Amino acid sequence: MLGVTPPLSLASSSQNDLRLADELVKVLKQQKAFEPPEKALLRVGFLISVSSCCSCSRTVLDTLNKLTKRFVHEVCREQGLTEVEMVNAKVLTYGSYRLGVHAEDADIDTLCVLPRNITRYDFFDRMRSILQSQPGIEKLNAVEESYVPVIKFKFYNIPIDLVCAILPLSTIPEDLNVNNPSLLRFMDQRCIRSLNGTRVADELLSLVPHVNTFRTVLRCIKLWATKRAIYSNVVGFLGGVAWAILVARICQLYPNACASTVVSKFFRIIAQWNWPSPVILKAIEEYSGNGDVQPWNPRMNIKDREHRMPIITPSYPSMCTTHNVTLSSMKIISGELNMAAGIVDRVMIGSASWDDLFKENIFFQRYEHYIQVIVSADDHLSLIEGAGLIESRLRQLLMKLESAPQVSLAHPFIEGIEASRRCTEMRQVYDFIGAKPPANQQISNAEIDQTFYTKTFYIGLYFRFDLKRASTLNLSAPINGFKKQILQNDAFDNKHLQLHIRYLDRSSLPQELVSAGSATMKRAYEDTDIPSINTASIHLDLNNDNSNSNSSSNNSESNNEQNSRNHKNPSSPTSPITMNTNEPYPYTPSSLAGVNSTLSVPSI
């Protein structure tokens, strides 16, 4: 038996379900949930021409492996070691690539496994320079201070995440078994976390009854979650590993069922899960007392009790993959699961098709009210760094917004949207970065010739009451609180970066956003006008409290001041606050109801 409870059914699937499973695979292929063979070859083994000026031909993973060995040998030589060639290092994969479920546009998650004489500093210094000078590598960004330190880049346009783990070994055997727990004993926390991705992927595959069924179902769920704009760990939804654990759990509960049956069970069971009961694939291994990485344990750690939808990795030390989930994102995920359960029920009886499951959620048509968080820079590298910081902190803003009594739902779009524009007048700059131009015409008309870059994050807002009838809504405390937090952060480079937050109603959104679906928004778009604030429809006061922001956000502040003056509603103080009946509530509260206690996992 796999899993922490006996299976719910050992039955095999019906002929009808088997036929639907075949249809599902066809639809997944049409939807590019499988990587086409030519791209697969580029990643793993086929020879490609590196560049016109270079006679050698290599593959992405093969090249990374060779660069890693070169890097380690260089450092060993500098350390004066003899027999440097005897010291080995290697690259492993993790994430969806290792699970065998990566889609056409997925990243490759890679891990450099390094011997004990190499330091993390060497990796971020020497390895980074080696990568930087490698043909085919671009957009390199090292995020050294993150929870799992990583170097991100594109290699022949394939996004790569490269992390490193230093093992307590003098050389790394080619046939290293990463699942050997004794390896963890003398490793630092960051290395343990980095190694964990590979260990989790291997263990996940060993904990499901049929790997092929698991993979098909996971491809289906990943595609559905992407189309419905709920696939993203960083902004508070679920990322690849969390969806993988959920799918693996349902596979365990129906070990003999085919993919279509498992998909239908998946939506019903997860929609009714008795949160915060955790989803686990095996009993969590207790803290061994070695090192300071403690497995997830809500009885011992207060922080772990805050997790709303705990989905726990199987390998020691078990971690919660969903600590970013907020009240709003939980409502949204539950609503989407319920809707999908209804669709799949119809697919199973032949009154709907799989394509109906993968209809895009048009985020930019769903809400009346949006907040734009615009980070801008005068060079692209600063933008990448600044935007990374904002994205990783966006959850703080979401939590602040959803704690405002009037806000029923704060829904982040799953990714920031990049734009760049060459500006020849200062007024274009102000317009582009979302700041108000100064009153002084001379400054505003001043000529320049420079390209500016922005990354814009969107939050859809749903209010508890009808804004047209209610008083002016003051969201200045959460907005300014968030701004202050960012601007005071040392990692936010005030010299090159600016942050502006503003309100837009749906009619003021960039047109291409409103017409494009969530999945097609992945591409950055260039030279696009971001409209100025539509003053006629604003009822939102973002700047009416006592909290002050850092001076570099002055433009935005004065902008908001102006707006709040423009939009005082004379009847507001006495306007009754009414429930919003104009717009159907996008995720019904009933989507949170329903408990299936028989499925809950054992107490922890």
Ligand SMILES: Nc1ncnc2c1ncn2[C@@H]1O[C@H](COP(=O)(O)OP(=O)(O)OP(=O)(O)O)[C@@H](O)[C@H]1O
């Ligand atoms: N919140 C998290 N908690 C624990 N591990 C995580 C978390 N996010 C990422 N990881 C680890 O990093 C790996 C790669 O993350 P990533 O977001 O690329 O997901 P993925 O499974 O590779 O899916 P995708 O196809 O979207 O790339 C995960 O498989 C997991 O091992």
Ligand SMILES: [Mg+2]
């Ligand atoms: Mg990945």
